[in-house]
Amino acid sequence: MSLAQDLKKVNNLQLAAKLVSDQVVLGLHNSKRSGTGAEFEQYRHYRPGDDPKSIDWKLFARTEKHQVRESATESTLTINFIIDLSGSMNYEEKGVSRLYFAKILLASFAYLGFKQSDDMNLFGLKNGKLELLASQGKQSFQKILYGLENAKAEGNWNFEKINFPEFQSKNKELLIFASDFFQTNSEFYQLVNLWSRPGKQLLLFQILGEKEVSFEWDEVIKFKDLETGKSIELSPEETKNAYLKSFHGYLDDFENELKIENVHFYRCQLNDPIAEVLKNSLKKLKWS
Template sequence: MKGPTLLASNLIRLKNLQLTGKLVSEELMLGIHASKRSGIGVEFEQYRHYEPGDDPKRIDWKLFARTNKHLIRESSTESDRQVRFVLDLSGSMNYAENGVSRLQYAQILLASLAYLGYVQNDQMSLYTLQTGSVQTVVAAGASSSGKQAFQKILVGLEKTVAGGTWFPVDHHSLKFPEFQSRNTEQFIFVTDLLQVGEEWLNFIKSLASPRREIVVFQILGDQEMDFNLKGFYRFKDLETGREIELDAESVREKFMESSGSYLKKLKEDLQIPYVHLVQARLSDPLGMVLKSFLTKRKG
């Protein structure tokens, strides 16, 4: 599977999170043109195939051991950032279209980013947000890099189950474990960003700082964006369980107006220092979404 064929619907059939993450990230490594500075927390460097005349010393032998491919890395500098992955596990992450749930899409996306971090020896940790609290799945620490950290994150992702709500009464009550380091850190959120008030917005703003950068992947379905439904449907709130039956065509205009207004305002509100928003649909190829992230980081 190459390029645009790396759809979540195809990858899910493999039933192997490690393989899917590896496929997406390796495709990306050979295709993206980025800064020579390393680390997904900064910008991902470019890899290319070894060619006659290249100095063999420039081959990334660690990557060769994992991929059996002779790849030249444009810079030998390794990342020293702490990358914290944060997965929304509220009930709305169970929303699905064409056999792909938001949670499954998020799992593959994070597995792909974790593989990139593994290749570059990033320090990585994993957290989930559910029922008003932060749960540590893989803790940060001096030994949180390399293959061991990657494997722990995969195991943690495979065990995740979405349900209920996540937002607290006060976002100040949400605390991530402190990790003493002189290095800057990056939080990568994967969520639908659906909120009752402005709990997501306030939470993200409270975290962003010169030493802490925030990247938010907002995953939405095509129907959530386009609402091309006809006839009567029973709509269910996946977090509260409330149901309502409506004629889809009669509410489409109002839905599109409200949805468009919300997404536009959210995008504007998150145009703040040290915050990057990447919006994606469940039908978007994973590689395309990650390339959007890395290109935006470079810019």
């Protein structure tokens, strides 16, 4: 049984987020700015005007390089959580929906952000619109939990014009986006390109089902488009090879399109331990 299945029995998003986060040794971020604190955690090359006392002479003895120790003081970070609320997020396997997995994942990130006093907002993408579900400020973590708990997935993308100025500022931010990234044309790719700007980091989670990836069905199955409601019956034996070629071709192409600076892509499945997903994805982030 997966952790997501166990957490669903808890039926408490805050507790689920805490249980997942407590399994993660690495913090949400270690954003540093130069200061005069007592702990020295990073180095840079000596520059004229620097105090010679700040040179790490033990390091110089080993490397013959003049490295200046810099202290690290914690800084707050603005985190924007984005959850896909189109109908395809209702897809589920073994009682766990893509939407529920995304909710636990984002709630776990929010818990870590809450512990570090980060500014946080929650947005939902639904029917071609960006909805603010929870804003930063007092009790932002509780507001995010409430927003996630009440978020419902329905409809399709239906984008007439992709333009969300909320994420086009020049401020340093982390955008965490959970979705299946199933697109009609190239709307997700356009969004990512629109949002990827200097000073921002994007962490994208593509959440898939094990059967979606492997097409492991033993009998004729009825497929229903969760966004349009249309359905079709297919025989796995006749369809599997063509499906796998088409689906995995799309996955490969989409991932290759996202090889953009400061864009970090992470693909996971509904049976993956969420704590491991959280921990491994954090390693992709690069803070300076």
